[in-house]
Amino acid sequence: MIDARDRQIIEALQGGLPLVPAPYAQVAEALGMDEGALLFQLAELKSRGVIRRIAAAPNHYKLGMTSNGMTVWDVDDDHITELGTHIGALPFVTHCYERPRALPDWPYNLFAMVHGADRNEVERKRAEISAILGDACRAKDILYSTRILKKTGLRLKAKG
Amino acid sequence: MTLDATDRKILNRMQDDLPLVSNPYSAVAEELGIPESELLNRMSCMKEDRVITRFGPFFDAAAMGGAFCLCAMAVPPENFETVLTKVNAHAEVAHNYERTHRLNMWFVLATETPEGIEATADAIERETGTRVLCFPKLQEFFIGFRVAA
Numbered sequence: 001m002i003d004a005r006d007r008q009i010i011e012a013l014q015g016g017l018p019l020v021p022a023p024y025a026q027v028a029e030a031l032g033m034d035e036g037a038l039l040f041q042l043a044e045l046k047s048r049g050v051i052r053r054i055a056a057a058p059n060h061y062k063l064g065m066t067s068n069g070m071t072v073w074d075v076d077d078d079h080i081t082e083l084g085t086h087i088g089a090l091p092f093v094t095h096c097y098e099r100p101r102a103l104p105d106w107p108y109n110l111f112a113m114v115h116g117a118d119r120n121e122v123e124r125k126r127a128e129i130s131a132i133l134g135d136a137c138r139a140k141d142i143l144y145s146t147r148i149l150k151k152t153g154l155r156l157k158a159k160g
Numbered sequence: 161m162t163l164d165a166t167d168r169k170i171l172n173r174m175q176d177d178l179p180l181v182s183n184p185y186s187a188v189a190e191e192l193g194i195p196e197s198e199l200l201n202r203m204s205c206m207k208e209d210r211v212i213t214r215f216g217p218f219f220d221a222a223a224m225g226g227a228f229c230l231c232a233m234a235v236p237p238e239n240f241e242t243v244l245t246k247v248n249a250h251a252e253v254a255h256n257y258e259r260t261h262r263l264n265m266w267f268v269l270a271t272e273t274p275e276g277i278e279a280t281a282d283a284i285e286r287e288t289g290t291r292v293l294c295f296p297k298l299q300e301f302f303i304g305f306r307v308a309a
Contacts, residue, residue, distance in 0.1 A: 013217050017205050023184065053176070054180075056215045062161075097301065106295075152254060
């Protein structure tokens with residue numbers, strides 16, 4: 001859980017960290033705290049897993065990875081952990097999750113995100129996944145993204 | 161914008177964690193063998209050109225006592241823009257993608273409480289008259305995100 005001070009810090013940083021030589025000092029000043037206290041608090045938020053890392057979110061499209069396919073698979077529940085671990089370890093899979101099916105609309109329980117310069121590249125990677133899953137996979141599909149409709153990341157609601 | 165070798169080196173490094181020290185960019189610049197001012201200038205340019213969509217902390221809503229959930233809707237194409245406006249109006253919608261499937265709108269809800277997911281999904285259903293399917297993660301097999309620039 002987060003307290004009022006954590007919340008203030010998260011709100012101050014959810015738009016991003018300033019690109020200046022002493023970014024934490026600048027944020028601390030805006031929060032009316034000293035830099036040391038902010039760094040301490042950030043380290044604490046990291047140790048609790050509230051902050052995963054402080055890093056850049058790249059734009060795949062601008063990097064030439066213009067094709068993004070969400071590959072989805074209906075995999076035998078008895079083998080999902082073993083197979084998911086295998087698929088998740090492939091270097092070209094950026095996210096891999098087990099999720100519930102939504103029958104009858106959606107029979108798939110394994111999701112693996114694959115990026116490539118074009119759809120041919122994504123299809124080649126998808127074929128590699130298919131070969132690994134073999135007979136444990138009963139059905140499969142791929143959903144290409146055609147448009148980013150929103151990308152803001154987490155936003156806390158202003159609370160009174 | 162065309163990325164040169166230095167931009168790519170920066171982008172690869174900056175997808176990893178920034179140190180929690182007073183002058184973190186100076187520390188990274190030294191690692192990369194470039195002046196701090198050059199690192200900051202190039203980062204600013206890449207942000208401006210949206211090669212970098214965001215630079216800062218990645219928060220985990222679940223660790224804050226909240227939740228994330230992938231959701232999908234089958235939106236009739238003729239209503240797509242109207243539904244999109246209603247869905248995106250919710251601050252809880254963190255990302256949203258159009259995809260090639262009958263379920264053509266896929267978004268991630270990030271809420272401060274686990275109950276917030278259902279409440280937001282219900283509100284979207286009410287406002288749009290379209291069913292929202294929820295696909296919470298049951299197991300996470302990898303969380304890499306990194307792309308080789």
